[in-house]
Amino acid sequence: MIGVLRDVFDVFLAGEEFDSFAELTSGHINDTFLVTTKQQHKYVFQKINKGVFPDVPGLIGNKVNISNHLHHKLSNLTKKERQRRILTFLQTSGGESFYTDQNGDFWNVTIFIDESQTFETVTDPEVAYEGGKLFGEFIFLTTDFDSSKLVEVIPNFHNMYFRFDQFRESLQNASEERLGKAKSYIDRANELKKEMLILQDLKDSGQIRTRVTHNDTKISNALFDLEGKGLCVIDTDTIMPGIIHYDFGDAIRTICNTAAEDEKDLEKVEFNMDFYEAYTKGFLEKTGDAVSDLERKYFPLAAKTMIFIMALRFLTDYLNNDIYYKTSFPGHNLVRSANQFKLIQSFEEVMGRVS
Structure with a gap:
């Protein structure tokens, strides 16, 4: 080397x-x-x-x-x-x-x-807030860049119709054993389908604008100074045209899960509302008038949708005999999918309490 x-x-x-x-x-x-x-x-x-x-x-x-x-x-x-x-x-x-x-x-x-640092997980609302400001500023500063000039580096990355097509094919090819073990999650995916297509339909119809998006807004892709203040957005390989909900929702998905993505004990998987509110506050402070009322209206659904798309992708890969994601033990992808579906359940419960 x-x-x-x-x-x-x-x-x-x-x-x-x-x-x-x-x-x-x-x-x-x-x-x-x-x-x-x-x-x-x-x-x-x-x-x-x-x-x-x-x-x-x-x-x-x-x-x-x-x-x-x-x-x-x-x-x-x-x-x-x-x-x-x-x-x-x-x-x-x-x-x-x-x-x-x-x-x-x-x-x-x-x-x-x-003289910088990254965080693999969020343990303090202040980190979530600073992360929200950093990714919000990225959206604000790129809002006048013509996204049609960008290459789609991973075609259909967040296209929900594409992900459901992959899911449907996996159902046709999966073994009876895996179909049986995954039945409750298959049913849940089908139950949520109509709701999970809302953002895709809004994008496809042009009601929500296509803009520059980062597409991998986990907190470890935010660089902080040594005092914990947001410094720089990094790991920009997945920059391409998208909708703001991709970036907002993916950040919330990774920041607000109280457990690791492959935690088997689902009792540990909860949606952290304090981190959600802190991130959202920072994000909106920096995006300002770059965000329309319609876009803002669908931020909660964006969080749920981005959690779901990962639940569906993990489930699809499990049904396909684990051909995409690396696994460390039998049923690893099913555990990951179950984890994300539990996070959706917790999200629904928390949002129900505050609405």
Whole structure:
């Protein structure tokens, strides 16, 4: 790996000297490395997983174009301040945003944001609030970017009709044993189908606008300073056209579950309303008039829908004999699906109490 990293280094950082590297293991898809130069500058080298993303140049183009847009929007800040608030992509000596190595793998390089931290889970409403502000600001600052200029890096990623088609096919191909074990969740998925198609229909009819969305708004993709204040939105591989509810709902799904995504003891799975309210407050403070009344009206449904889409995807993969998600034990995907369905139940109960 050191040889490849040096090749990438020479293309992006010809004026500096390579010193050391360390692998960053927080991501699950791409290979990421922290590289330090003899000049004591730090950079993040990332190899994009071309097996997951069919159009890597398009993906990198999305990231770079949005980052450039954000730099322009925050041009009132100093260059140093902007490089802490926004991912800054380097260009190769030939003026390209990526380098293709001898194996055909694609690399991009960003400036490392020092004196920062991430959170894998939320244990404090203040973190949820700061995360909401950070992702809300991302929506606000990109609201004037023409999303039609972005590549759809994962086609149909949040398309609910597509996910139900996959589910229907899995029902036709699943074993009797798995169908039996999953029956209660299959019934629940079918019961919720009409409600879970509402946002998709609003998007398809144009009643809710298509805009720039991040599409992976878990709290670990928010970078905080050492005092716990929101700093920078990171891991922008899945930027593409979408609706605001994708980003709001996915953040709520990951922030407000009181248990791990594959917790077997469903008694531990509850929806944390305090975190929901804190995140929503921060999100709305920063999105401001970039959010329409109609969009705001469907935020609660967005949370439920994004929980559901993961419940359905886990269930579909279980019925397909676990061909997509990595599993650690028999029935792992069914446990994950049960977990998300329990979170929906808790969400309904909590929302019922406050409505």
